[in-house]
Amino acid sequence: xxxxxxxxxxxxxxxxxxxxxxxxxxxxxxxxxxxxxxxxxxxxxxxxxxxxxxxxxxxxxxxxxxxxxxxxxxxxxxxxxxxxxxxxxxxxxxxxxxxxxxxxxxxxxxxxxxxxxxxxxxxxxxxxxxxxxxxxxxxxxxxxxxxxxxxxxxxxxxxxxxxxxxxxxxxxxxxxxxxxxxxxxxxxxxxxxxxxxxxxxxxxxxxxxxxxxxxxxxxxxxxxxxxxxxxxxxxxxxxxxxxxxxxxxxxxxxxxxxxxxxxxxxxxxxxxxxxxxxxxxxxxxxxxxxxxxxxxxxxxxxxxxxxxxxxxxxxxxxxxxxxxxxxxxxx
Amino acid sequence: xxxxxxxxxxxxxxxxxxxxxxxxxxxxxxxxxxxxxxxxxxxxxxxxxxxxxxxxxxxxxxxxxxxxxxxxxxxxxxxxxxxxxxxxxxxxxxxxxxxxxxxxxxxxxxxxxxxxxxxxxxxxxxxxxxxxxxxxxxxxxxxxxxxxxxxxxxxxxxxxxxxxxxxxxxxxxxxxxxxxxxxxxxxxxxxxxxxxxxxxxxxxxxxxxxxxxxxxxxxxxxxxxxxxxxxxxxxxxxxxxxxxxxxxxxxxxxxxxxxxxxxxxxxxxxxxxxxxxxxxxxxxxxxxxxxxxxxxxxxxxxxxxxxxxxxxxxxxxxxxxxxxxxxxxxxxxxxxxxxxxxxxxxxxxxxxxxxxxxxxxxxxxxxxxxxxxxxxxxxxxxxxxxxxxxxxxxxxxxxxxxxxxxxxxxxxxxxxxxxxxxxxxxxxxxxxxxxxxxxxxxxxxxxxxxxxxxxxxxxxxxxxxxxxxxxxxxxxxxxxxxxxxxxxxxxxxxxxxxxxxxxxxxxxxxxxxxxxxxxxxxxxxxx
Numbered sequence: 001x002x003x004x005x006x007x008x009x010x011x012x013x014x015x016x017x018x019x020x021x022x023x024x025x026x027x028x029x030x031x032x033x034x035x036x037x038x039x040x041x042x043x044x045x046x047x048x049x050x051x052x053x054x055x056x057x058x059x060x061x062x063x064x065x066x067x068x069x070x071x072x073x074x075x076x077x078x079x080x081x082x083x084x085x086x087x088x089x090x091x092x093x094x095x096x097x098x099x100x101x102x103x104x105x106x107x108x109x110x111x112x113x114x115x116x117x118x119x120x121x122x123x124x125x126x127x128x129x130x131x132x133x134x135x136x137x138x139x140x141x142x143x144x145x146x147x148x149x150x151x152x153x154x155x156x157x158x159x160x161x162x163x164x165x166x167x168x169x170x171x172x173x174x175x176x177x178x179x180x181x182x183x184x185x186x187x188x189x190x191x192x193x194x195x196x197x198x199x200x201x202x203x204x205x206x207x208x209x210x211x212x213x214x215x216x217x218x219x220x221x222x223x224x225x226x227x228x229x230x231x232x233x234x235x236x237x238x239x240x241x242x243x244x245x246x247x248x249x250x251x252x253x254x255x256x257x258x259x260x261x262x263x264x265x266x267x268x269x270x271x272x273x274x275x276x277x278x279x280x281x282x283x284x285x286x287x288x289x290x291x292x293x294x295x296x297x298x299x300x301x302x303x304x305x306x307x308x309x310x311x312x313x314x315x316x317x318x319x320x321x322x323x324x325x326x327x328x329x330x331x
Numbered sequence: 332x333x334x335x336x337x338x339x340x341x342x343x344x345x346x347x348x349x350x351x352x353x354x355x356x357x358x359x360x361x362x363x364x365x366x367x368x369x370x371x372x373x374x375x376x377x378x379x380x381x382x383x384x385x386x387x388x389x390x391x392x393x394x395x396x397x398x399x400x401x402x403x404x405x406x407x408x409x410x411x412x413x414x415x416x417x418x419x420x421x422x423x424x425x426x427x428x429x430x431x432x433x434x435x436x437x438x439x440x441x442x443x444x445x446x447x448x449x450x451x452x453x454x455x456x457x458x459x460x461x462x463x464x465x466x467x468x469x470x471x472x473x474x475x476x477x478x479x480x481x482x483x484x485x486x487x488x489x490x491x492x493x494x495x496x497x498x499x500x501x502x503x504x505x506x507x508x509x510x511x512x513x514x515x516x517x518x519x520x521x522x523x524x525x526x527x528x529x530x531x532x533x534x535x536x537x538x539x540x541x542x543x544x545x546x547x548x549x550x551x552x553x554x555x556x557x558x559x560x561x562x563x564x565x566x567x568x569x570x571x572x573x574x575x576x577x578x579x580x581x582x583x584x585x586x587x588x589x590x591x592x593x594x595x596x597x598x599x600x601x602x603x604x605x606x607x608x609x610x611x612x613x614x615x616x617x618x619x620x621x622x623x624x625x626x627x628x629x630x631x632x633x634x635x636x637x638x639x640x641x642x643x644x645x646x647x648x649x650x651x652x653x654x655x656x657x658x659x660x661x662x663x664x665x666x667x668x669x670x671x672x673x674x675x676x677x678x679x680x681x682x683x684x685x686x687x688x689x690x691x692x693x694x695x696x697x698x699x700x701x702x703x704x705x706x707x708x709x710x711x712x713x714x715x716x717x718x719x720x721x722x723x724x725x726x727x728x729x730x731x732x733x734x735x736x737x738x739x740x741x742x743x744x745x746x747x748x749x750x751x752x753x754x755x756x757x758x759x760x761x762x763x764x765x766x767x768x769x770x771x772x773x774x775x776x777x778x779x780x781x782x783x784x785x786x787x788x789x790x791x792x793x794x795x796x797x798x799x800x801x802x803x804x805x806x807x808x809x810x811x812x813x814x815x816x817x818x819x820x821x822x823x824x825x826x827x828x829x830x831x832x833x834x835x836x837x838x839x840x841x842x843x844x845x846x847x848x849x850x851x852x853x854x855x856x857x858x
Contacts, residue, residue, distance in 0.1 A: 268745055
């Protein structure tokens, strides 16, 4: 029986005849926002249903946001639809949305991953009839290695060239804090220098109990002081004039795309760190198996690969072709 | 172990700096398993000859393990068969007890019967990490394409063991993979490889630029400097081999020289293309360019652009090493020797009829043929010695041509220049009043000028095409170049040789820059 109370469209996923939208790209009276990345959380909604962490992130980015804070596992009612948020393991506060009506269960994963992340609650598989999922890395070539091995490369490179700094390009929300946490776990206890665009969100993470160790602003620091140290900046700053203040930086970037050598070369990266906040192929297919939906809808990414896998495994699937999701730096 | 080699390969692929590549290879050669490192050197330097698999065979192997449609989609995304298969190959539980060695892999592939190689490879892929699978597949497919030349491999080898590059070059072709003799010599564990029987490359004697006044012509002989490529033709017992400036064997591209000299000969000269109607019967560099890089030139090309060597030195004659002899002695033997060679393949590099420095200066500025790019000065009593040695050989180049061009596009540099727009495309005016690109330059400016150029680019952006910025067509660059030729591949119909920025004309209005027609007439003048 086809589910007709959920309608994916160009402007977001419409719930219960327009009573609410999940991750709408246009201002709506009621929005359910899965997480704080700009391609999912827009400003200007009448009211936002999200986790307290996501609301805090939206306030930090957009200013006062009329919110309806919903904790993980808590259920709210929107007309005859019940909505419950579950951890998605993507970034701090990220959630999947379980939507239920008349015994039908639909999960919208938002962006998610299964790999360990010390900065947020791990993904919880929730059984459903329809799984609406992303497929950023929906090809079997994508197998993200454990992050510990990737940050070990940073420490190794610092030892190899102590007169240089390692500049890591990492998305300001989530990736940056996760990389710093993994570095701390690996025993890196020197101060980490931050690009100005990172400071606010790092402070927010710390306020939510994610310890990041000693952080210092890179602005105003002497080049000599930053030699032999990690500097974290948004990926766009990697080739900016901003980098000229650093001592001959090794250009590193943390992204799942960098598993492909051609991408590393195209981006002129010296030190690729294959660290992603999105599910790789194994995580995507494992999740579909565990959740065991009768139907899979794919929002964005490499849909063709995941659709083919569903076909081979006799799971009904379709692509929603939602545009404007996931920019390169964030993956 | 294959793991060390795979890690080296991975670093080399993403490293752009030549020095960093050198130190990575050198470190590997010093630290890697002695059983493996010779094969690695051969693989990097291009002397490893393995029976190769084709990418379609490799794709078929993968299609037995994963769905063909998923493989196709993945290949489309990744763009490279070896990398796709390395990443997509299903992981097997539990790796084999004994780790793979490079030596083991190479030996097995060499000994495998035709048709057995795919099964062998599949068995290895099952035991490996993705990084190792990539290295194995690149080995099996036989083409690294990672920007390592034979010369770079030799230089890294010399750096690794603190031996002279000239010695490495001399012994290289006398040593076969896995080059055990070369390693034994370099580490002091054995004698130098025996070079008497093998056809081999002898390191070139090189020149320094003349700074200020030229040296005294009583002590120095003068020759023209030709705009071709420096080559060495050597023959021992078998066929003759043609080596490029970096000591790379380019015989296949120039089959006309295979049997052209007697055994026991090595000569040094300029490779050029003949044009009986041109001055000094020498065609322009663009004719020679058609022949370069063509591994198996078709008959039409061999006939249409016939190559010859303008000989200027003789290193071995009738099996005897002439290098210890003076230039004067070598030259007189050479003059008699060239007479006996076929004229369509060889001629003698003529001496410049200048009797004093003033006359030489005039001839350097106004050389009698476009294929001449200046003069060479060689010390008469000097033996033939490897490398660039002060006081022996000098080059004195003609002044470059210049043109005033307009900056059109800019791109970021790499490495230390990655935050600067340092690669410039410039153009000249057509009859219709449009600008068309005529060349690209990355050098010639000072660090201070680069800062100003970068600032100009950032302040005058009019469009973006991926990494390329289009800028306001306002800034005139004086571009210097060594020569210019017709080129149907470019929209402007011309190509400059070694263009660089000689001056930035902040003062000059763009409308007063040169025209494409003026550059074309320069081609006619220099033909």
